Amino acid sequence: MTPAQSMLRAATGLNLSKSVVERAIKNRMEQTEVADHDAYLQQMTPEELTALVELVVVPESWFYRDPQAFQAMTEFVRTRLAADSGRLVRILSIPCAGGEEPYTMAMVLTDAGIAPGNFMIDAFDISPTCVARAKSGIYGRNAFRAQDLSFRDLHFTSAGDGDYRVNDAIRKQVRFKQGNLLEFDLSTRTGHYDVIFCRNLLIYFDKPTTRAAIAKLEALLMDDGQLFAGYAEVPSFCQHGFSPLSYSQAFGLRKEAAAAAHKQATDKIAPPRAARPTRTVTSPPASAPNTLRARATPTLSPAARAAPATPGTPAASSAPAAAANLLAEARRLADLGDVKAAEAKCRDHLAQHAESAEAYFILGLLNELSNKPQMASEYWKRCIYLQPDHYEALCHLALLAEANNDAAGAAALKARAARIFKRQQAS
């Protein structure tokens, strides 16, 4: 990893490729009229770092993105208020990008008849530009990608030039602030939130950063609260203390301890034969084989899936172990940012196992890292052709489809990934 990559990772947690970082630096060097690369890095100020961060974040969002999560959240808020109608339900949206997600929450809750005094939404994003856009509440066409746009007639006013401004009644339900999840101050907010939305952020983190981010979120969430993640992020939460909820396509989770307490309570009430878990999906048990646990991790990681056999064990010399070693080595090299060497390992592996879905999957990741999305897509398609239930490849293809504004394609891929995830967890 280059010093510039490390600096940006320390500032944001983002797992950024060298080319993305260098492009951003080149852009800022032009803007600030600094000709020398090293001089630019040496003169770095907090303000300049903020400007650089703006160029590497992905502030992609739109109103009613993955709408089932908002329905599930509304159901949960209703349950909270049924138990105590006078309470304030506290909701967190992090990262909120340009405000599309928290404003959608406010619109959905308002439409469900929840009184303004019964809920408050805090919304954070690391990018000051995003937060400023969110506060302005003005949006162009790109934010309105949902098929049903009736919400726009209800909650927006035309701002001219094809733009729309969120109405004040919705705006005052959301408090925006700039903030980095990884540096979140827990002193006043431990166990503070009934509901947290943290969607489409962990996909940009490596494994240790994902773990740190989940620990923050766990601390922020009430013990009996609910958290909504991006569909490709559910497995990471399951590996770090959360259990999936049974909402369909909402990607909701709760703390594992809460799930266990709930089960204990229902077991007490119901006779043993009738006692059933209230969720349809479970997290991978600690004893699950490495293949399953690693399959559930949609990031480039030194995957346990193809972990090398312990040195000196007889298995290390067997053909399957050698093949697994090549893939493990490919992942390790990829994590170090050595794309070329990692690619070479994959190709060596394919020379012996032409139909290895896993090798094609890793090649897809490597091409994504090198900013070649078209090639990445080809490799992932090859991967799911060879192994139709490859969860991670489906997730990555769905993200690519979303980035290409192919909402229908993304939805179909997500639905397929969700079915596979449930099936794998159930088995």
Ligand SMILES: C[S@@+](CC[C@H](N)C(=O)[O-])C[C@H]1O[C@@H](n2cnc3c(N)ncnc32)[C@H](O)[C@@H]1O
């Ligand atoms: C793809 S958007 C997701 C927005 C929204 N949650 C959604 O799903 O539509 C990712 C956002 O994460 C923000 N971000 C990146 N690193 C962050 C961090 N460490 N803490 C808070 N926000 C971060 C970026 O600025 C960007 O706006």
